[in-house]
Amino acid sequence: MVDTHSVLDVLRPVQDPELQKSLVELNMIRNVKIDGGTVSFTLVLTTPACPLREFIVEDCQKAVKQLPDVEEVVVDVTAETPQQQSLPDRQGIDGVKNLVAISSGKGGVGKSTVAVNVAVALAQTGAKVGLIDADIYGPNTAAMLGLADAKVMVQQGPQGEVLEPAFNHGIKLVSMAFLIDPDQPVIWRGPMLNGIIRQFLYQVNWGELDYLIVDMPPGTGDAQLTLAQAVPMAGAIIVTTPQNVALLDSRRGLKMFQQLGVPVLGIVENMSYFIPPDLPDRQYDLFGSGGGEKTAQELGIPLLGCIPLEINLRQGGDRGLPIVVAEPESASAQALIAIAKAIAAKVSVAALSRH
Ligand SMILES: Nc1ncnc2c1ncn2[C@@H]1O[C@H](COP(=O)(O)OP(=O)(O)OP(=O)(O)O)[C@@H](O)[C@H]1O
Numbered sequence: 001m002v003d004t005h006s007v008l009d010v011l012r013p014v015q016d017p018e019l020q021k022s023l024v025e026l027n028m029i030r031n032v033k034i035d036g037g038t039v040s041f042t043l044v045l046t047t048p049a050c051p052l053r054e055f056i057v058e059d060c061q062k063a064v065k066q067l068p069d070v071e072e073v074v075v076d077v078t079a080e081t082p083q084q085q086s087l088p089d090r091q092g093i094d095g096v097k098n099l100v101a102i103s104s105g106k107g108g109v110g111k112s113t114v115a116v117n118v119a120v121a122l123a124q125t126g127a128k129v130g131l132i133d134a135d136i137y138g139p140n141t142a143a144m145l146g147l148a149d150a151k152v153m154v155q156q157g158p159q160g161e162v163l164e165p166a167f168n169h170g171i172k173l174v175s176m177a178f179l180i181d182p183d184q185p186v187i188w189r190g191p192m193l194n195g196i197i198r199q200f201l202y203q204v205n206w207g208e209l210d211y212l213i214v215d216m217p218p219g220t221g222d223a224q225l226t227l228a229q230a231v232p233m234a235g236a237i238i239v240t241t242p243q244n245v246a247l248l249d250s251r252r253g254l255k256m257f258q259q260l261g262v263p264v265l266g267i268v269e270n271m272s273y274f275i276p277p278d279l280p281d282r283q284y285d286l287f288g289s290g291g292g293e294k295t296a297q298e299l300g301i302p303l304l305g306c307i308p309l310e311i312n313l314r315q316g317g318d319r320g321l322p323i324v325v326a327e328p329e330s331a332s333a334q335a336l337i338a339i340a341k342a343i344a345a346k347v348s349v350a351a352l353s354r355h
Contacts, residue, residue, distance in 0.1 A: 002067050004032045007039055010063045017052050018345050019352055023060070026352075037071035039064050046348035048079040048126040048210070051341035081127065081210040081344075082351040084234040091231060093201055096130070096209045098234035098347050101227060101262070105249020107137060107218040110270035110307070111239045113317055114336070115215035116144045116171075121324045121340035123170030127210040130165065132200045133175035134227070135217045136193055142166070142175045146320025152178045155205070163204045169325055172209070174200050193217075194226045201231055211347070220256040228260035234347045235265035237304070242272055242291035250295050265346040266304035267296045268339055274309045275331055283308070302346075305339040307332050 012024045023029050023043070032041040043060060045053060061073040083097045093099070102115040112135065123129040133141040142148055150166035152174060165172035179196060206212065217223050227233070236257045240250045250267065257264050269292025274284040286309065296303035307313075313332045316323040323333045 002034055002039065002070060004034070006067060007032045007034070007041065007064060010066055011060060014056075014059045014063050016046070017055065018349050019046070023056070029060075031076075037069055038074060039067070039070050039072070040074035040076065042076045042078060045077060045079040046352065047081050047344040049122050049341045049344035050079065050348075051338070051345055053077060079126070082348055084232060084347070084351045087232040090229070091202070093206065093212070093231065096206055096212045098210065098351065099212045099214065099231055100234050100265070100343060100347065101214045101216050101224070101236040102239060103216040103224065103236055103253055103257075104218050104239040105220075105253050109218075109239050109241050111135075111218065112138065112141050112144060112215050113313065114237075114239050114268055114270060114307070114339070115213055116141050116317070117322050117324045117333070117336040118340040118343060119171050119211070119213045120145075120169045120322045121337045122211055122213075122344060124324065124337075125341075125344075127344070128208055129170065130172040130204075130206050130209045130212045131174075132197075132212065132214045133173065133177065134193075134197055134200065134223050135215050136176055136180070136223070137217055139175050139177035139180070140317075141215050142173060142177045143320060144317045144322060145169055145171060145173055147173060147175075148177075148320065150178065157205075159203075161203060163199070165204055165206070168320075169322060172206065174204050193223055197223060197226045198230060201227075211344070220252055224256060225260070228257070228262050233262045235263040235350060237265055237268055237343060238301075239268045239270055240292060240295060241270055242285070242287040242289055247291065247295045247298065251299060254299050254301065263350055264299075264301050265343060265350065266302040267292055267299070268304050269293075269295075269306045271309040272306035277311055280331075302342075304342040304346075305335050307335045307339070 028044045030042045057075050064073045104111040119129050119131045133139045145168045147166045153164040155162050165174050238253050274286050310332045313323045316326045
């Protein structure tokens with residue numbers, strides 16, 4: 001006779017490939033029901049953006065079908081994103097589970113493009129996502145999300161003023177662009193930065209979020225320090241380009257995050273190769289090749305993906321329609337979606353392995 005115990009027993013050897021632990025021991029199998037020859041249960045993944053969802057479901061089905069008289073296995077998939085560990089000297093944000101910084105050694109490498117598309121790709125999987133644009137030099141994520149004319153509403157809450165984030169493409173957004181005068185010189189924006197970052201963290205009506213993504217200013221400056229010292233971070237991502245010089249900048253970024261106790265979850269190489277729109281099967285390595293791979297190897301952190309240089313990606317940004325929404329089948333969108341899933345997987349592994 002098949003019963004709940006025998007189902008859990010055959011599922012026990014099935015592991016989560018990222019965490020390398022039994023799904024049963026991780027409490028990811030719940031609500032086992034048996035109805036004649038049909039076994040059903042809920043598989044609770046550690047992120048809605050799980051890149052290995054199909055493999056895990058297939059492994060579960062195969063395992064349960066070993067039992068006698070089982071004709072059908074119905075797996076209902078949901079997700080509960082784990083909360084990153086709290087740190088005694090840093091103040092978490094109520095309702096926000098994981099904060100991920102997107103950084104780069106220098107400007108113009110596509111950090112904002114990555115931040116916006118990763119955020120939207122995560123939201124497309126069903127995750128609850130917020131985005132902070134903390135880039136004083138080029139706060140352009142609002143425009144990339146079609147929110148160039150948005151204004152933040154200030155509400156009076158029990159603890160003082162609270163900002164209501166703007167919302168589009170499934171993303172809650174607050175941006176330096178909403179608060180600063182675009183004609184104001186960067187040198188005057190600098191001193192405001194720390195205060196604004198703290199306000200963006202703690203005085204925004206974020207609600208419940210699985211991921212809060214922060215688009216950092218380029219380099220290793222005050223914003224990084226303020227953020228890392230104020231709030232516990234799930235990790236940082238370093239965006240780079242294939243050129244050799246980028247290695248040096250990335251190394252500096254890695255050192256800084258390590259000194260601040262922030263795990264660097266991986267490197268993303270942008271503008272890896274050019275795909276001409278009229279010859280989509282061709283690839284040109286405009287900036288050389290293998291730089292991201294080499295950087296990742298030398299720094300001992302994973303390469304999470306490579307994004308091609310595509311005209312549509314820039315046009316999407318200019319039109320306020322991220323490429324993962326406008327052309328999800330394009331090579332750059334596919335790369336960004338895979339990177340978003342890889343980031344989500346790394347965040348889950350980091351959160352669960354520290355518990
Ligand atoms: N893979 C790509 N293909 C085509 N265009 C791209 C790609 N990545 C970025 N771009 C374009 O390059 C420009 C710079 O990108 P982005 O603003 O994302 O860089 P950044 O690193 O955030 O820059 P900054 O430091 O100024 O904030 C934008 O116009 C963007 O649309």
